[in-house]
Amino acid sequence: MCRFITRRVRLATALVGLMSSAALAQEPWTAPLQDAQGAIVMRVVMVQDEDANPQAVGQSVAKSLQTAMAGTALKAVVVSECFEDEENKAQLLRGICSVLGDDLVFGGATYGSFTQTGSAGFDSVALLGIGGAGVGVSAAIVTEMGTSKLALDQHEAEIRDRLHASGQQLIERLARSDRDRLLLLIPDAHSPKNRFLVEGVQRVTGEQFPITGGSVNKNAGQSYVYYRGQLYRDSAVALMLSGDFDVALSGRLAKDQESVLRTAAEGAAEALSRTAKKPLAVLAYNCAGRRGKLDDVTEELRAIQRVIGTAVPLFGCYNAGEIGPVDASERTSDALCGGSGWHVMFSVLGRD
Amino acid sequence: MQLAGYEKPLRQLAIALLAIVGGTGMVPAALGQDRTDKELLRGDRVSRATSGDTGIRLRAENLTLLPQSQPVAVVRVWNAGAQPYAGSIALRAPESWKLTPLEHAVQLAPGEETRLSFSVENAVEAPENLYPIVVRAAADGDEVTVHRDIQVATAPYLRPTIDGETDDWSDAVPVMFRTGQQQTVIRTAWHRRAFFVLVVVEEDALQPPSTDGPQDAVQLALATRDAAAAQSAAAADRFEFLLVPGSDGSARGTCYCLMTPGTPSSVAAEPRPVAELPVRSAELIVRRGNGKTYYECSLPWGDMQSYLKPAEGREFNLSVLIHDPDGTGLRDWGEAAGLWESQRNALAWSTWRGARWRDTPPMDSRTPWGLCSSRY
Structure with missing residues (x-):
């Protein structure tokens, strides 16, 4: 009888432990700003898997990022990956986290990435490393949004209500400061649903706060966001960057090859022109549909590089919905940012 | 317009009656074009409020993305007349659609064709x-209106198993057309490694391969969106496959590759024995059920990868012929898609032993299709 009770108690304890561990993994996370005048270092690396070994690729890309950071401590890592199915994605994350630790690894599944070194699709991963005493990162996740299986044309009211609530809840979980500058959103809520999530966020941040981000890959079996090294579905991740730096945004829509190339250059130029500070990094959340219009996917990258040059770190990824300043042709409100599709959203972070 | 004899008025009356029965509610004022008759019979409803035919031809293409993905609706405009055309082209769509722009101004030289895009939200x-x-199309008091029911012709990201069971195709988009009383339904899907096709042919019986007679088969052509039309002097600009049922009662069929880009187009006119051309990495199951024949096939991208560059949002051309020699004869998706009569092209399809062709060539093997993300 005693042995029976003991076994039951041990099982219950283990279950509670597991649940606590899972709950802890979803807790908000902060790497605070230490010195407003301190360094801000942002670096981007990208690796393509040639050997069908996602875990090894994860370790390799993580080590590349450490090298690129040149001794500056990381505060957050944003992942954009395009490996196939949960098992490969989990192996990739394990590889990354084995080098960098779980807690500061965030991001999502995309359709591919582009950096200053080129464009990559299937079996590739790009990392954006954010570090230095002069930047703070605060992160949070909201899970079980309940909208991933709902279709907009049949369930619009329910999707709107759920994502409004999720967006608000997400931001309320973030540790905030008076030096908050840019919010990154990575949701499993593709266009056009993503606009409701942004509206929910704006109930807390206000409509003029800079927000950017991209909806994760919506292909069957591929839709994951990453939070503190773990995979989640039907969820949204938020990263708030704080410090003494400028943020300049732009957004452009296009649905044919000529417009895709033209707007990539225009959008990059507009964002760059909106800051007089030296660029620390350029983020580009781009639409997978735009890439599908190009005969040569590297043409868009070259168009961007002709504007921003090849020196500034560029973190670009292809998404199923983009967040940022909505193109004038589609804008329906005075909000600085919204959720949409067919866009490329640029963010230039700058500092003297 | 000078009337000659009594034939023209009778034909005009017949076409007017067809237009009214077709539901346009508008009686054409200028008639007599062979092309107009065939367009009416094939499902387009054409009407003109004019005193003459300016020669303008209109065709709304099928969408290549699902409506909720904010696709682009495309209209082809062709000046088939002898005079330059200057006018505006407008689109009227289902009530909820928001179109940008609402209309396009066009100027076309005789024989010139253009493609106009309308963004859909x-x-x-x-x-x-x-x-x-x-x-x-409206110009100087002349107005031409064409009514057409378009479809979404797209392949979502999906990985069905080629096993003869179709329940894993429910998220693929059905594209349907009728030939006589018989329906054909085409579903497509894609994955990073392969392109998938499910063709359901309503027919009384399946005519398997035989050494001496015509046989049932499905013929597919895949080409880039800007692929050139087949010409005898030029190399082919398409991949072409033939899906053939098993000859021994087995559900396992064989896929043959009839054409690859760069092959001389003249090869299309040679009735080659297909046994020399199997695609060993393709999978094909052909089975009968409920008065239908199901062709379920996976085509590894292979050499098509660098040619078509599969990606979400990619537009390309996919065309289909159904060989049903003991039933409806040739079923031509290009006809259902509304290609113009002038787009019939014998070199656009490869002939093969066992094929039975009509006297008129099939339509060109370039009808728009798309690759998209998963449906939900």
């Missing part, structure tokens, strides 16, 4: 995959 998916579209 707020569209919702129709359960039967049919979307009524009206295209209107």
